[in-house]
Amino acid sequence: MWVEIKAVFLKDLRSEWRQRHAAGSVFLYVLASVFVAYLAFREIADVPTWNALFWIISLFAAFNAAARSFANENGGRRLYLYTLARPEAVVLGKMMYNALLLLIMVFAGFAFFALTLGTVPLRGADPAALVAALALGSLGLGLILTLVSALASHTDNNLGLMAILGLPVILPFLLILMRFSKNALDGLPWSVNGVYALQLGAVSVLSLALSYILFPYLWRE
């Protein structure tokens, strides 16, 4: 099983590397969105606004990134992947790959965001909690959106349907995430904030389990 997951993961990594411009487009999307926000706001000193804007940009970037994860797997390629690995392994490999991609993207996006829109809200932040928020957030977004992307990839209108299907499912996670990251920016102690981290982790694990159970049914189609 692990071998198969690793194979799928590495295959995605390699094919991404060969199409660097495609992966680059997601990064460019983040950069462009942040730049637009910069032109519109110049500097945001208000913590909730700063936090919300960052996660909204990340959310749409995550949608973009996840939408691509199954876009290449149609026809012959899908058949090939089918011979290569079990469906459970495919979905777990894809999820890991998406989570990794988003992890890099969110951290890079955060750095750029802080650079352009000001670091005023970061002054009172708890660095460990903030890193945890970024990591858990990108992990969860990547995991949850992978299954949604698998669903949407079976239809013609991939990206549009992705938003319709994904938003109501991801919104609860996003609200907890925004609360957690705002508390981290405000420097609240772990005793208060820890419960949100736990909830984020629980949602991620749950979506992992659900995808593991449900994906094989999709794969057959």
Next chain:
Amino acid sequence: MARNWWKVLSALLVLTTLVIGLKAPLAPGIAEVSPERLAYGVNSVTVTGYNTRFAEGEEDLQVWLSNGTQLICPYELSVVNDRELRATFSIPEKTEDAFFDLYVNNSKDGTVMLESAFMQKDLTVVASLPENERNPSCVRKPAVTEAAEFNFPNQSILNETIRNLFFHVPAWFTMMLLMGFSLAYSILYLRRSDMAYDAKASDAATVGLVFAAAGLATGSVWARFTWGAWWVSDPRLNGAALGVLVYLAYFVLKSSVNDSEKAAALGAVYNIFAFVMMMLFIMVLPRMTDSLHPGVGGNPAFSQYDLDDNMRMIFYPAVIGWMGIGVWIMQLMNRTSALKRAKILREYA
């Protein structure tokens, strides 16, 4: 007929709860008093009742004010009509509380009370009065303490809208039941790959959405009355809106795939995934923020509305009745779609 007893039962329950729920009066109450402040000395006040029968029960009418341990009776009392009476009180210089509660009792209305009806004006409020300054109790033990006829509690702010409980809550309960059916049929579809289950799942979701619309409409009207706005940003309300969005997305997903078996599998997977995520949301989110809505965030569902025995007597049958109607509509849709499938099969054969 023997197999349809539950349909007859739910139709009867819905009709009876509808009639009683809308027609039974609210308990008598005090709508307003004027003036609203009492000063030292003689004070003449007008009391306006709601659903009261002051004139009919005039012979044993009692009115008194309560303030801390003190009871104050009027030395002059006159009934204008069923809904209005005038009382003149002599207010002492010292009181134990800044607010006076007003009580009215007669044999027709029972005891009617308005909490903090009057506020003190230029009186001396002390922690407790010495024994010799207390008034002796002037109130006779009332013969009747509750109105004779069947009625619903008369609560401030809610007033007549308390009846909406019989329509708003059953609508949501029915929606949840139907979404539960939809989930169960989706799971069955994935296990057995029988298209009949897919049709059942989407029928259940369709009827569930209609009940959700009813729940949203009745809730919105209620919110306008009690909270002052058609929609307030509240975890329970936003959760309900999200739930509706999920099922709309489910239908969009199903309609955007041409191959019906593929659409069925995609829909079933999304239905299960979204349902679990929604449940999680409903369990977790209300604890994050405070909610106005009863039943959320340690805010018990009914205690606020004093779901008394009269309310229960109508509320539970209403829930059962509307659930029955919902399942009936779902069953009809299931049967029509089964007929349609049979017809298509026959035409192809």
Next chain:
Amino acid sequence: MLKHLRQFFVLFIAYLMTVSSALGQDRGFEDVMMDSGKLNVVFAVVVMLIVVMIGFLVYLDRRVSRMERQEKIKK
């Protein structure tokens, strides 16, 4: 039959909207409605709608049952 149901749902929602818009008026509205007895008209309309809805369900139920019996014979 589905078309019927759809029409019925539209009617139902339209009814909910009329009721809610009427109820959205300012205070004092309910006194007018009660004192003039107009509330009884509203009550009658609501009860009639529900009765019609149940009658419609009964009609549909019988029709579907009849079709199901025919379906069985054809088999």
